[in-house]
Amino acid sequence: MEFDFTEDQRALQEAVRDFLKGECPVEFVRAQWDTENGRSKEFWAKFAEIGVPGLLVPEEYGGLGMNEVDLTLVMIEIGRAGLAEPVVPTAAVGAPLIRDCGNVALASEWLPKIATGDAIIAVAQPTSPLVPEAECADLLILRSGDGLYAVPAADARITPQKSNDPSQKLATVEFDAKDDQCIARGADADRLEGMALDRGALAAAAQQLGACDQLIAMSVEYTTERKQFGVPIGSFQAVKHQVANIKVALEYARSHVDRAAYSVANDTTSRSVDVSSAKIAAGEAALQGSSTSLQVHGALGYTWEQDLHVWMRRAWTLDLAWGETAWHRERVAGALFEDTLPAEHFGFSPPA
């Protein structure tokens, strides 16, 4: 039993953080709002150079062959930077789905391209008809009936759906299910889709941690500089305690997320409940972070030009991605009250 990240994992996290500080300042995020599809090929190429898109791609396909514990630390940094490039569907969900579906031809075609940054994958969410990143994807993994299909972009009819978060690219997608594009059916499809959902939710939760941390940092900075009544407003308990409360929520959400990362990486029997717990806790922390940060920023935070809302909107949209909080709550409650919760959870254990 050892519940901590390794030094290598921490080093990876720091490297990504440094990279994003340089390559993804908030000006970059904002600039993408006004581009045609909101995504940057240049950025993605650089991101591939440090290995992020292919983090879960096996080494034989040119990836780093890492797992979701490593990726979670990277996703935290992505959330902190407010980056909205298609990391989740491509690196966190699409790559392992293609890896795991048992279709060697598909894997051989797409995994190397993912690793080199030459392919973007979009994956339909079982909890919503909205497909993130469909517009910029080269390949879409979509559900139809009892089958899961790998559909090249040319075969998909994509209708953009505008999100309140200008960084978030959503669409509804129609396609004609073709047998030769089917990659799994029945229980196999359900299993792959279930795993995709948990991977997506975990990646969203990790981003929520990062976004929440960033919201706290901005609030601390602003309230330390901003003076009213002759003192920094951060010295008022009403401000201090609100920010402290986000920190409490964040750190306990972090424990859930860390555990969920382990559970996904090791496909434990408690995986679903752990992921849902993580998504709920991180989502609530990030939303609390949003509203509190806005409140302590006052009118300034309420403007378009101040950067606070960049992360507020990330928090809102991430809360709806890969299962809303309400959906995940029901999954936890169901497991808990219908006695399907595995005894594997550590800590206080029920009688054997």
Next chain:
Amino acid sequence: MEFDFTEDQRALQEAVRDFLKGECPVEFVRAQWDTENGRSKEFWAKFAEIGVPGLLVPEEYGGLGMNEVDLTLVMIEIGRAGLAEPVVPTAAVGAPLIRDCGNVALASEWLPKIATGDAIIAVAQPTSPLVPEAECADLLILRSGDGLYAVPAADARITPQKSNDPSQKLATVEFDAKDDQCIARGADADRLEGMALDRGALAAAAQQLGACDQLIAMSVEYTTERKQFGVPIGSFQAVKHQVANIKVALEYARSHVDRAAYSVANDTTSRSVDVSSAKIAAGEAALQGSSTSLQVHGALGYTWEQDLHVWMRRAWTLDLAWGETAWHRERVAGALFEDTLPAEHFGFSPPA
């Protein structure tokens, strides 16, 4: 349209407040904890002198012939004083039930005695098997099957049930339903019982307002006197804002209670929803008042010798009396979502 109390009503409230200041200091409340049945015949006799037990008793039976709007202001003062004598079952519920049940013999026998303070009435709550004040009652109004019965104390088998609030006297009661003690059946019984519930809940809600006000007053006084770090602890925002929040909850609960009082007195079609709203809002305000007051009192509030818990316990027990919050919430939600809510509510009105 005039939504305010009259000067006479305010004068009555002040008179009762002054009376209770003199006759019911907290030492009196505490002293009752150690007496045999927790009730004082001496106090009740004095209370009858100023007319409280017979407030709703018609003048022809020796009462004041007032209504629930008047009584609500009195109940607020009773809550403020922390008085737990059997005002609710006798004056607020029992007297009007006997008045309204159409049994002239019953009315002639008991209403004058209520007015003179010579009879205590206990009334079973449809929401709980616990009958408050059964032990000290002369007459119990009890339900059995589809009938409502007026049962003399001698015919009732009473089992005391100890409450966490030493002021609260509860019991379960068994009796043999006798036809000659039946005062209503079927729809009549339901109507009387429904009215009893609303009257009881309204009286409990009014007491909760008074208790909440008292908790605020004690908190303001304590935090103004108590110094830490060289200043009164009430000058810290963390303390100030918590107390301010109770005040917000209290004042909006008050509006619900005032409205419910009118609705009960005039038996409006929205009566049930108004009473439930009042019970919910006043209950939440009083519970918030309890926990906040305890927190700002610190360890001192956590002692038996400090008086704070006298009102905390009142708040707890009143929350369970005459329908818990959860029960009342369901009644409001039911009316709201099943479209049984009358259009009579003033303010923004739906299309006719």
Next chain:
Amino acid sequence: MDLNYTPEQDAFRKEARSWLEANAPKEKLPSFDTKEGFEAHRAWEKKLHAGGFAMVPWPVEYGGRGANLLEWLIFEEEYFRAGAPGRVNQNGIFLLGPTIMEVGTPEQKARFLPKMASSEEVWAQGWSEPNAGSDMANIQATAIKDGDDFVINGQKTWASRGAFAHWLFGMFRSDPDSKRHNGLTFILVPLDTPGITVRPIEKLNNKKAFAEVFFDDVRVPIENQLGDEGKGWEVAMATAGFERGLMLRSPARFQDTARKLVNLYKKTVASGAFVAPELRRTVAQCWMDAEAYTLNTYQTVSRLMAGGKIGAEASLNKIFWSELDTKMHETALKLLGYRAELLAGSSEAGDVGEWLDGYIFALAGPIYAGTNEIQRNIIAERILGMPRK
């Protein structure tokens, strides 16, 4: 206590309802924080004014119909029931107007109120400065007397409606040696005066809801001073009381939202979509709270009509409605599920309506008109008497 409307009140309601049904725009106007929407809203106000409904509690001579506050509540109920447009001149008619009525000279009333009622002149508010937000007494913009004029220098910010309005009201330091609440004067400033620069600021919905206003030797005649010289704080406090209190957020607004929320809940349940079980209670609680706010306002109005005053208890209202408004919109977004983030116009958005817009607007509630933190200080200190230091 009598909670029945009088026959006269019922008749007035009927009249307002008929007029609004016949005259209120069927289509939603564009946002008044765009130039186009600003003018569309002014056109609507002109119509409202012509119908005699621009500001019903005002005296007839100033463009009102001499109704009392209860009738004002009834009018607001009917206004929201009709889904009529937001009031583009709310800073004028709800905040400044009542203040002019209270402390203005007869000339000022005659000069300003009628054009305010008709929205010929739309008002921006100029309270905040970069260093005077919650700490409003820290105002630094100066208005120094020079002959028959004040000469104004400095900067205001977060001036609501500042981008398109004609006039601005605010406090300026007329005694340069004064400190804090003293030496401030309340002045009415035409925004087309030379020396004024208006820089619109986009709010969270990307619309120009407010502006920074820069003053560079701006000359304003001394008759534009409202109330006594150096007594601007007292004048402003009366205005702030109205803002937090009765006028700005009439209960009908929240009852309207609550009713829409109840309908959204019922519709969502009927659709068979998953609805988190706790929302049944949350929606009911929102409805109850909107009722509470209404009941409380009726009580306040009853007291005011009997000669009472509205004081620090306006701070209770401010906290209550701003938190309620946020809660109602948050709850609606939860009911909308994955569609909650979609902007109107997206095909998948369907009829999600204005909940997202409303949510973003609601988020400002705990901030403007004095943050809720400031309101809690006021409640604790002025209502409950807790120690300041």
Next chain:
Amino acid sequence: MDLNYTPEQDAFRKEARSWLEANAPKEKLPSFDTKEGFEAHRAWEKKLHAGGFAMVPWPVEYGGRGANLLEWLIFEEEYFRAGAPGRVNQNGIFLLGPTIMEVGTPEQKARFLPKMASSEEVWAQGWSEPNAGSDMANIQATAIKDGDDFVINGQKTWASRGAFAHWLFGMFRSDPDSKRHNGLTFILVPLDTPGITVRPIEKLNNKKAFAEVFFDDVRVPIENQLGDEGKGWEVAMATAGFERGLMLRSPARFQDTARKLVNLYKKTVASGAFVAPELRRTVAQCWMDAEAYTLNTYQTVSRLMAGGKIGAEASLNKIFWSELDTKMHETALKLLGYRAELLAGSSEAGDVGEWLDGYIFALAGPIYAGTNEIQRNIIAERILGMPRK
């Protein structure tokens, strides 16, 4: 990251489980805040000590079994699983013990720890004074050196276990000219020393949970000083860290409560009683929060075992578990409905069990060991670096 227990850890768990199943009292002991219960709990502690389970992470020479912190967590899990009695000497074994281990002399360790482990000597804590609560640096009780003794005068209050304990630890002002955090010395005081008067205080459940302790020229030998003279604050901070942090509230306690709550929910639903729909989510959230606290503690223990330290983040724990404990008990009382207020022994109370007692105990959580307001200050200032003034 490896979230599997090692075979050794599994074996230790099994051993603890077997021993506890065989030895833990089947009936609940009377409250240790009564004289009878105090002694019954001491008898249990003696048995626990004889079994080698009194304080598993302590070195064997002091009455422990030299286990590591992870094994301590496992032991705690089994302890709560077995429903074993509360630890009457918690002030000693969880708070003072680790401090002595850190700063005590070899003689002090040998003198105090073994008798602490066996509960031959039970400890009271003497932090607060009438004017030093949240403001603990305002300590006024003095301990002035006189020959080989300290002479103590003054008063402590809220001394937990003070009514029946044998010893008390606390801070005293040894330099009468000192102020605030300086000039304080941490001293261990036998409660039977002449000049000491103990006045028990009843807590909210009517039990003598704490005491006021009065010192009138009480002579204590200087070897009872723990840590350096004048450095009592630093010594106390180490103790307070343990209290808020790891030791005092092990996660098993809350997982145990959460599991009971889940069972109560299931049973109440199965009974057909009305259960407010939102409680499904509230109960699940409580369970999740207890998991979070457990996970977080395992992470802390992993860090500590790798050589890390526990610091200001203990304040996060304090807020989290105290709020969780209150929420769990409040939720249980809601599930119990009208029976929630009944005291055990009332026939109608049935099996409502200890929820009410637990609720009253939980209410103290946000107050003791530094109020949650103080913890929020610490988080804001020391963890987040927000300005003090």
